[in-house]
Every structure is written in C-alpha cells, then in structure tokens.
Amino acid sequence: MKIAIASGKGGTGKTTLAVNLALRAAETMPVALLDLDVEEPNGGIFIQAEIVEQRTMHRLVPEWDEASCTLCGKCADVCRFNAILKLGKKIIVMPELCHSCHACSELCPAGALPMRETVLGKLRHYRLGKLDFVESKLEIGVEMASPLIGQTIGYAESRCPGKSYVFRDCPPGTSCAVMDATKDADFVILVTEPTPFGLHDLGLAVETMRHLGKPMAVVINRMGIGNDDVLRYCESERLPVWGKFPNRREIAELYSRGELIYPQVEAFRRELDSILQQLESLPRQP
C-alpha cells in the first residue's frame, strides 16, 4: 500500500512523521520509505543504515554533433524552453532547461542532435532491518524534479517489492512535483500545524488532493500552539484526524540533532501507533 505523506507548506513536520512512522512500522513488518522531496531531501539525516546501492540517475537530453550539423537552426526554433541556442556556428544545449521532449532531436533534418544521458541526481538505497529507505537528491542547478521523482518511485517498485507499506515523504506545496509524488498513492496523510498558516496551507493541500481524488487523513503537529480552527476545519470538511502530536521543546531538540522521536517520547509513540492502527483498518486493494 502506497501512503503519501504531504503538507501544504514546508516545516510542518512531514519528514519527522514519515521517518518515525516508517521505522516504527518496520519493527513489525516490511516497509519502504521514499524521500521524494528531491530538492531538499532530509530523511537520511535521521536514518543510520547500511547502504545497499547508490545510483546516478539520468535522463535524455540532446547532444550536438558538430560534424553532421548543417546549422539550419531548426532545433533552436522548435525548442519552447530556450534550451537550445544557435550562436553563430555553434549550437549550444542547456540540459538544465531541457524537458526531454525529443522534438529537436527527432525533427533535426541532419540527425545532428542525438539524445544522450545527462545526470539528474543521485539515488541512495539503504536497509535497516525490515526497512528499505530510498532517497534521491537533485544535482544543484537541475530543476527537473518530476523525472527524478518518477524514476525513484519506479526504482522502489522493482527493488523493494512485497512491502506492507511504502511511505512517501513528498515535496512541500501544491506544485507539479507534489502531484507526481502523490498521483498513484493509495492514501494521503496531510501534516499540518494548528495555526492560521497551517490551516491556510492545509486548505490548499486538501484542494489539490481532492482534485486528484485521493482519500486522506490529517495529522496535527505541535498540538497546543495556536487554536482549534484546524480541528473545526477538519470536522466540517469530514477529514479524519489521525493523530495529534504534542508541542514539546524536547521534540524540537531531538529533531535538531537528527534523532528519532518515538523511542524517547512516549506521547509521540502512542500517536504513531494509533496512526498505524488506522492504516491497518484501511480497505486493502485486491
């Protein structure tokens, strides 16, 4: 079962929940955790595990073959992403701007722009007991989060089969990258805070997930700060609230040191276990 853990904004405790939930679950069953926040993956900070595999991830971009080029300039004309420039007698390809649509390559009359692999980022696969943890990180300056997210999901599907749960730590926000990370998920857990910021961003996330037709539940972090508006919102929108994590400085300190929360804070562990129970009660896909 694929469980996406998402939030309307960054810094609400999405990674904290994903990591702790996955490790707690892995005490009793086989699970995988994917860090799909590929611009800023931080799940790895909290998990000390043995590395199983490391891969450089690629995608295809055109490469200029000077010898066969007739300098007609069609490639630069057809590219809508400004990824190809014709400077005098040179054709310059900018992989960072290329969307890999293949138009320039396939429409080049001289076949002078064959598609070649370029680096997207790095994938690392770790194992700790029953947990497989896969994280991908974009190269600095590479903006193509979507293909890396897709490939990371694909990798995990083939390399980590037979898991009770595959948890996905999604990118924050409501952008295309979030859609990529959630569109084939079976269930979405939205993490928020009981403040007006949290409520506002939760609203955006709920709207996005409804657009995708996803069943979802809400987890409220730092309960005790703010007010009851998030709870009231969930009630009126008929969104189940699966967990309420207390606001404690102790938790923030553990997080800051890259430590797990549930082994040391009992109240946190209780909430995690109740979330796992709720997950167990979800209808299973055939």
Added chain:
Amino acid sequence: MKIAFTTNGTDWDARIDPRFGRTDYLLFYDEDSKTMSSVDNREIINVEHGAGPKTAQKIFDNGAQVLITGNGPGGNAARILDQMELKIYVGAGGMTVREAYNAYLNNQLKQGVNNA
C-alpha cells in the same frame, strides 16, 4: 570594441539594470564608431524559464565583446556567455550608463566569474 550594458533605458543617463536575463533593455556602445544602439528586451517578462540564455543570444547577435551589468548572470546565462568569449564586468547596478562606462575605463568594476 563593442560594449553591452543591461539597462532600464536607451541613453547615457539610463541606469544599469542589476538583472542580467530579465533586464529591460540592452544598450550597445561601439567605441570605434562612437555610436550607440539599443534592444528592447521587455518582452522577456513573458518567458517562464531561460530568460538568461535568451538575453545572452541578443548580446551575441549584436556582436559585443564586453558586458557591463549588475549582479552577474545566473548559471545558465553564464554558460552561454562563456562560449562567447565575452569579458564580463559586474557590480554596476544602479549606476548610470555613463558612470558605469567610466568605472569600466578606470578598472573600477569587478570582473564577473563564470563558475557555471
């Protein structure tokens, strides 16, 4: 020598636009013929991504050998400019074109780094 400036206007009193890719205008001063020409770059506001390379193309098409700008180009633009054998000077943001040109003549501008 032909010098390109990123500017918000079309004469010597225009200010240097600190932005490279999304500059409003490009101003070219030809030191040999002592003539000035300009390119209106304001349609760049319609470009979602890749404004830098697009502006670099215009500098190339106008045959400049020196570029005077403000913050310095971002990674993509820097890569293109690198291919053009162009000398880049930064830190002129907010100066008038005249001031920036004088600063350049007196070696008071920082040479831009192409670290793409």
Added chain:
Amino acid sequence: MKEIVIISGKGGTGKTSVAAALAYTVPRVVMADCDVDAADLHLILKPVVQSSEDFYSGVRAEIDAQSCVGCGKCEEICRFGAISHESGKFSVDKLDCEGCGYCQLICPAKAISLPEQKVGQCFISDTRFACRLIHAKLGIGADNSGKLVAKVKKEARQEATRTGMDYILVDGSPGIGCPVISSLSGADFVLLVTEPTLSGLNDLNRVWQLTARFQIPAGCIINKADLNPQVTAQIKDFLTQQGIRHLDDLPYDEDFSQAITLGKCLPEINPGKWKTRFANLWQGITKELK
C-alpha cells in the same frame, strides 16, 4: 531604492515571521511575496486588494476535434504520455502535458493549438501596516516560475517608484530552483533565515551554493538558536567561511506561533521583547546596504 530578499532554503524556519516583523519595522517599504507556493504573509498583513491581474504562464496542447484526422501521430511522439484516445477521439491530459509543442509541429491536420494557461492572479493590496503588498495566488498544480516571481517583483518595483518608497522587501521562494534565482536577480541584499537543525544547515548550504553565484552581499539570522547550540556553532563557522554576515540569533520562543495565531507580527504582540530587536536587526541590514 534597495531590494532585500529573504530566503531560507528549508520551510518552517520562521522566514515569513521575520518578513512580517520587518514589514512592520521598516519605513517606506513595499512588500513582495514571492513564496507563492505557500504564500502566508497575507495572513498577517491582511491585505485589501486594490487591483488584480490574471496571470498567464506556459502553454498546454489542445486538440480541435473538428480538424483532427485521428492519425495518432501526436500520441506516438508525446514523451509525457499526455495524449490518449478513446473511440477515435484524441485528447490531452493537461496535468501531464509539458507544453513542449512537439505534437503541434508534427500534426498533419494542424488540429493542435497551444493556448496560454491562466494559472493564477497577481494582486496589489493595501495592508494593516503602512506598506503595500504585492502578492499572487496560483491554481492547483500550477508551478511557481521565474516568470511569476519576476512579475511580482516588477510590480513591486513600479509601486515603490510610483509612491517614492526606499525599500522593497521580498519574501523569497523556497527550494533551489528557477524561482529562487529569479527572486535573487537584481537584489541588493540577501537575508538568510535558518534554524540550527541538521536539515536547516543542509538546506542553507544548498541554497547558498546558488546564491553565491550572484555576488550579492548577504546576512543571516539563526532562528531558534538555543535549540541546538552545537549546530548553531556549526552554522556560524559556515557563515564566517562564506563571508556571510551573522546578523542575529533569535531564541526558540512560543511567541512565534502565538503571533501567527493572533494574525499579528512579533513586535505587535510583545513590543518589549521584539520591537527593539527588529529595529536593531534592520539597522544591521541598512549598514550592509552601504
């Protein structure tokens, strides 16, 4: 006129709280919210929209059923799996279409158009404070882009010129992509807001790699500095190494969430504690602006 951009790399470091407090503190300022994905500044500034404009960005393919001859070439060449057909009728899934236009180029019947997409709105608003706010709202699945950030900043610049303001304060975009580059472009000063967590340090490092290219003077605030003195020290070392001015350490303080809950900024809810602090911070920044 000087432009200051506030960025953090990571979410949840208190960037918007700092931006709101500065909106209250800085005289003669226009605020620009370029954190369009999670635009929260308006929850504190409570803008009243004065004017708005639709924002168009990117194109998506559209197939005209009348002229389509059903040859299927478009579906064949689309690398994004955005085109499919059902009982001979071809259609585009807008969520998957990247707007590359390849299908339009090869369509023998010229049945494909690429209309620009209305993806959101851009607003100029009055706020509770003396400043005006330029902000934007994006529709579902629409991505922030260099174009949108440039638009918001351009409106802010025009507003500042029109009303004779001295400063533009930009709540910058998160992440390390094109929107951040666009946020930084043309700025006079970068204000980094970070927190002493390993993730905070990680993300500060990544966003700085990008920022350093622009050679813009930069300063840093370490929020919740007392949460982890060890990482705070590591951040300070990093700042020294990189030539970033360390501006202030803010404590881990429930006032932050309290202020957000009340829809106010820090100097408003506890003037004794925060008013001078942010005034000093602002003074520190103006010094760097020479």
